[in-house]
Amino acid sequence: xxxxxxxxxxxxxxxxxxxxxxxxxxxxxxxxxxxxxxxxxxxxxxxxxxxxxxxxxxxxxxxxxxxxxxxxxxxxxxxxxxxxxxxxxxxxxxxxxxxxxxxxxxxxxxxxxxxxxxxxxxxxxxxxxxxxxxxxxxxxxxxxxxxxxxxxxxxxxxxxxxxxxxxxxxxxxxxxxxxxxxxxxxxxxxxxxxxxxxxxxxxxxxxxxxxxxxxxxxxxxxxxxxxxxxxxxxxxxxxxxxxxxxxxxxxxxxxxxxxxxxxxxxxxxxxxxxxxxxxxxxxxxxxxxxxxxxxxxxxxxxxxxxxxxxxxxxxxxxxxxxxxxxxxxxxxxxxxxxxxxxxxxxxxxxxxxxxxxxxxxxxxxxxxxxxxxxxxxxxxxxxxxxxxxxxxxxxxxxxxxxxxxxxxxxxxxxxxxxx
Amino acid sequence: xxxxxxxxxxxxxxxxxxxxxxxxxxxxxxxxxxxxxxxxxxxxxxxxxxxxxxxxxxxxxxxxxxxxxxxxxxxxxxxxxxxxxxxxxxxxxxxxxxxxxxxxxxxxxxxxxxxxxxxxxxxxxxxxxxxxxxxxxxxxxxxxxxxxxxxxxxxxxxxxxxxxxxxxxxxxxxxxxxxxxxxxxxxxxxxxxxxxxxxxxxxxxxxxxxxxxxxxxxxxxxxxxxxxxxxx
Numbered sequence: 001x002x003x004x005x006x007x008x009x010x011x012x013x014x015x016x017x018x019x020x021x022x023x024x025x026x027x028x029x030x031x032x033x034x035x036x037x038x039x040x041x042x043x044x045x046x047x048x049x050x051x052x053x054x055x056x057x058x059x060x061x062x063x064x065x066x067x068x069x070x071x072x073x074x075x076x077x078x079x080x081x082x083x084x085x086x087x088x089x090x091x092x093x094x095x096x097x098x099x100x101x102x103x104x105x106x107x108x109x110x111x112x113x114x115x116x117x118x119x120x121x122x123x124x125x126x127x128x129x130x131x132x133x134x135x136x137x138x139x140x141x142x143x144x145x146x147x148x149x150x151x152x153x154x155x156x157x158x159x160x161x162x163x164x165x166x167x168x169x170x171x172x173x174x175x176x177x178x179x180x181x182x183x184x185x186x187x188x189x190x191x192x193x194x195x196x197x198x199x200x201x202x203x204x205x206x207x208x209x210x211x212x213x214x215x216x217x218x219x220x221x222x223x224x225x226x227x228x229x230x231x232x233x234x235x236x237x238x239x240x241x242x243x244x245x246x247x248x249x250x251x252x253x254x255x256x257x258x259x260x261x262x263x264x265x266x267x268x269x270x271x272x273x274x275x276x277x278x279x280x281x282x283x284x285x286x287x288x289x290x291x292x293x294x295x296x297x298x299x300x301x302x303x304x305x306x307x308x309x310x311x312x313x314x315x316x317x318x319x320x321x322x323x324x325x326x327x328x329x330x331x332x333x334x335x336x337x338x339x340x341x342x343x344x345x346x347x348x349x350x351x352x353x354x355x356x357x358x359x360x361x362x363x364x365x366x367x368x369x370x371x372x373x374x375x376x377x378x379x380x381x382x383x384x385x386x387x388x389x390x391x392x393x394x395x396x397x398x399x400x401x402x403x404x405x406x407x408x409x410x411x412x413x414x415x416x417x418x419x
Numbered sequence: 420x421x422x423x424x425x426x427x428x429x430x431x432x433x434x435x436x437x438x439x440x441x442x443x444x445x446x447x448x449x450x451x452x453x454x455x456x457x458x459x460x461x462x463x464x465x466x467x468x469x470x471x472x473x474x475x476x477x478x479x480x481x482x483x484x485x486x487x488x489x490x491x492x493x494x495x496x497x498x499x500x501x502x503x504x505x506x507x508x509x510x511x512x513x514x515x516x517x518x519x520x521x522x523x524x525x526x527x528x529x530x531x532x533x534x535x536x537x538x539x540x541x542x543x544x545x546x547x548x549x550x551x552x553x554x555x556x557x558x559x560x561x562x563x564x565x566x567x568x569x570x571x572x573x574x575x576x577x578x579x580x581x582x583x584x585x586x587x588x589x590x591x592x593x594x595x596x597x598x599x600x601x602x603x604x605x606x607x608x609x610x611x612x613x614x615x616x617x618x619x620x621x622x623x624x625x626x627x628x629x630x631x632x633x634x635x636x637x638x639x640x641x642x643x644x645x646x647x648x649x650x651x
Contacts, residue, residue, distance in 0.1 A: 047584070051580075328588055331588050332584075332585070332588060335581075335584035335585075336584075339581060339584075349577070351578065351581045351582075354582075354585065354633075356585050356588070356629075356630065358588075358589075358626055370625075370626070372625075372626055372629060373629070374629055374630065374632075374633055385633060386629055386632060386633065387629065388625040388626070388628075388629055390625075404526075404597070404598035405598045405599055405626075406598070407597065407598045408589065408596050408597055408598025408599030409588070409589045409598070409599055411591065411595070411596065411597070411598075411599075412587065412588060412589040412590055412591050412596065412599055413588050413589065415587075415591045415592075415593065415595075416587045416588055416591075416592075
């Protein structure tokens with residue numbers, strides 16, 4: 001199977017190489033359509049436009065005019081960031097030569113190589129890049145579906161959901177209970193739910209110090225667990241209770257009307273409930289037919305789909321191997337993909353793939369931690385090469401510097417995404 | 420001008436002996452250690468990551484010969500910025516308050532006395548330039564020795580541009596940045612030296628050790644070549 005696929009891709013690559021020049025002459029500029037304007041999509045659109053210097057026609061399809069980053073949105077809950085500081089416009093991409101279309105992509109015809117938009121337009125492409133982020137798996141938390149997202153917000157796509165969750169926390173009765181239903185692997189931003197618990201605890205400690213936090217978690221272990229648990233003991237002692245699978249955390253259902261959480265038969269009345277369901281690739285990946293199960297499998301060398309070599313899938317939606325689903329990962333994958341797509345369409349030099357990721361989390365004021373790794377492309381997957389993680393017991397100075405670094409990273413990656 | 424400003428400061432700060440001199444230059448020399456990663460001052464000082472600081476007082480901003488300034492500092496200079504006690508003091512307190520997107524990746528010095536002492540030290544190299552002490556040049560941004568044959572590698576800027584994608588997830592190409600330092604327009608030798616120092620673990624930062632750890636000598640040279648000439 002794997003051998004067949006490689007043979008097929010090899011032929012495809014050779015064909016693209018020999019035909020690139022005549023195709024340009026015959027049909028004008030090669031066309032790239034990118035769906036989704038987040039860390040993967042914005043970056044890949046910007047890099048292809050920038051590096052091809054006008055030789056490739058790049059269209060980005062993104063429904064929202066202002067993009068709110070999911071990364072750092074927990075800091076809004078904790079009171080460390082304003083919501084408007086998380087918002088970014090697409091003006092920089094447009095100025096950089098990207099044709100930005102604010103619409104929903106609703107169809108992909110892989111034979112005709114066109115994308116259909118909700119507004120009715122049809123966009124032809126030579127290469128299609130999907131970076132749609134995540135959607136939720138129906139029924140993963142019994143009792144919850146999208147129609148319950150106002151009663152029990154997921155807040156796992158940043159913006160109004162994040163604001164709703166914070167408003168509910170602020171309105172919580174004194175000594176009330178905040179519950180989180182944590183997601184099963186794999187999901188966007190592995191430390192995200194636990195950074196969120198930290199930020200909720202930080203907020204409640206100042207406005208509602210007798211409040212309690214209950215986590216129902218289907219996972220044995222979680223990202224940066226030692227660091228978070230150390231931080232919770234240091235800053236929020238006695239406030240946070242986590243029920244893992246050994247005590248039935250995987251057997252959780254909710255009742256949004258009654259505002260109850262049922263963990264393995266034990267029903268708790270809660271005041272605010274954050275349900276983070278199981279995740280899958282954003283819907284357009286399904287519509288395009290490039291998913292296998294919940295995610296879209298890709299080749300590690302260039303992020304091309306294992307199902308259609310003219311389609312690439314970036315970021316959270318892709319099944320690529322060892323990289324966590326994060327904005328940093330998507331940004332890293334986007335640059336590898338941009339280089340490969342440019343090479344395929346214009347014959348520019350294609351350099352070997354290399355990937356990296358770092359995730360920073362804030363536990364309390366000036367208490368930042370991080371985890372990161374480098375990756376390489378193998379025949380099977382994106383494989384981890386080397387990594388590091390913050391140590392428990394680090395000095396306050398180191399933690400403060402790590403937090404400052406994360407703020408610098410936010411400025412850096414958003415400049416890299418949006419120009 | 421300087422005298423008038425200093426006098427004003429003396430009046431504000433009270434009349435200790437030190438304040439009358441505008442600060443303790445000996446202490447300022449020690450404080451300069453936090454600057455010497457990028458700036459040289461004194462005999463033989465040359466531009467490194469930042470411009471040399473000889474004759475900095477009363478110099479119009481962005482005018483040290485041969486140094487490639489950020490667009491941001493050039494704009495400030497076009498606006499009439501001249502370095503004097505007052506402007507240097509404000510710049511040292513918060514570099515971003517004077518020019519927001521320079522390559523001066525420095526958080527600033529909160530303590531007024533520290534700034535006074537540092538400026539007293541720097542003034543020695545402007546007041547009486549023919550009398551610069553015969554001391555060794557202050558430490559350059561070189562905390563590690565790299566073999567000459569590695570420094571001699573000529574990097575490929577095109578490859579460096581591709582590799583730079585790994586850097587620009589955090590470091591801004593514009594040279595702006597707080598919390599994450601600027602890496603644009605560094606002299607290639609300094610860039611190569613710093614990266615090799617991370618690679619062998621002499622410099623401590625875990626992310627940078629990881630990133631540099633898998634870069635070959637040629638890849639580091641390529642990055643240095645790219646970032647040395649990148650347009651902001």
